[in-house]
Amino acid sequence: MLNDHTWRFSFPGLENLSPAVSDLLNKQAVPAVLKKDAVIFGPGKPAENLLLLGSGTVRVQQLSESGREIVLYRVHAGESCVLTTACLLAFEDYSAEGVAETNVEAILIPRDTFDKLMAVSIEFRAFVFEAYSKRITDLFMVIEEIAFKRMDIRVAQKLLDFQDAHKALHVTHQQMALELGTAREVVSRQLKEFERRGWLTLSRGLIELRDPAAIGRLAQAS
Amino acid sequence: MLNDHTWRFSFPGLENLSPAVSDLLNKQAVPAVLKKDAVIFGPGKPAENLLLLGSGTVRVQQLSESGREIVLYRVHAGESCVLTTACLLAFEDYSAEGVAETNVEAILIPRDTFDKLMAVSIEFRAFVFEAYSKRITDLFMVIEEIAFKRMDIRVAQKLLDFQDAHKALHVTHQQMALELGTAREVVSRQLKEFERRGWLTLSRGLIELRDPAAIGRLAQAS
DNA sequence: GCGGTTCTTGTGACAATGTCACAGACAGGT
């Protein structure tokens, strides 16, 4: 599916390119496949290409010295991973990394092609700037959450966000803690408290929501 | 100083523009002066221009519903404030705002001139992308700090960062708390503890460092 | 099955941080 030029239909932001630009993109872009859990960029791994995701998701997370982590945001199909070009281009050492959360089909755009596209296409520029804006607002939201929001509310929100079609979550407490940037014990305690209230039931690697409405009411609380 | 075209010498990132590009910039850029404490952008204040700071600083901060705040980063002379164009261009409601921390001399670049410059100048593109990268890494560092670092260490670091030539800080505890995204009482307690150890002396609106070396040792601690 | 191993979860004790309610201290104006 990625070796012809149909892949670009996955990118709503790139629909209105002029034929010449479209052509350039088709000629220079390199399809690639990344395996689940591959580290796409990270401390000491400079990236040379802009990444466009055709399928799958990439998780961007921050590591701390003490071993704790927090998920900053996810890049989904149809979006570009601007960090690979911009953030890693020059700046000081920081410890964010990007990991393929599933198998990923992606398009690599080399640096000079990227630059050419920025020069010739207003649509491409809009596409890139939207990506940047989205990432920055994502980071703002993360900061707001960790700096100002109560942990029980954040746990409740994650439960609702991550539940599947059967109101269940196949995650460990440790994985929840990583999402929230806190310690596993904190998550365990909150979940246990929710279980005590009858809002959910816990088993190994599985959380089943029994009263999503109640959880939702907590998640709404200021 | 801003009504001729000498202002551009303040911007190291814009030194190597070609004459034609330089000319465009000189013709279209609009000098402006912003008073101290002016709100440059914020919730419900869309901005239409890219801002280049000739002098002064702009503080970008996040507000919470509960009234607490945190400083995200500062824009200094010679830098561009990318949020004014990109972040506010479309996205959902968030509550960051930019405030002139001093009187500010700035250059406004209208949206279409900005776009033109992005199209024609590789140097200008590099300038803009560096600005974006810097902001994103700034935000990463803020997240790392508030999520993973101990408060006593963060207070110690701020003391060293903000001290003047006489090892003193003319700030209130409330202002320190805003920098750190915490409550005033927490800062007061930490400072009192430092005073007890003989590291500094406290008086109303003034902190005088007595043993910066000791404070530095704490600031270094993992 | 059985023992060994690893991953996951539970828990208590304690430290660090955040919240709330006040009181007192200080500076400036009148």
Added chain:
DNA sequence: ACCTGTCTGTGACATTGTCACAAGAACCGC
């Protein structure tokens, strides 16, 4: 001096983070 608003100090308590450790559950080889 008095009033007023701002700034600082403090105790009590709630929430969150850290540490140490134990118990359960899944998995594997045998």
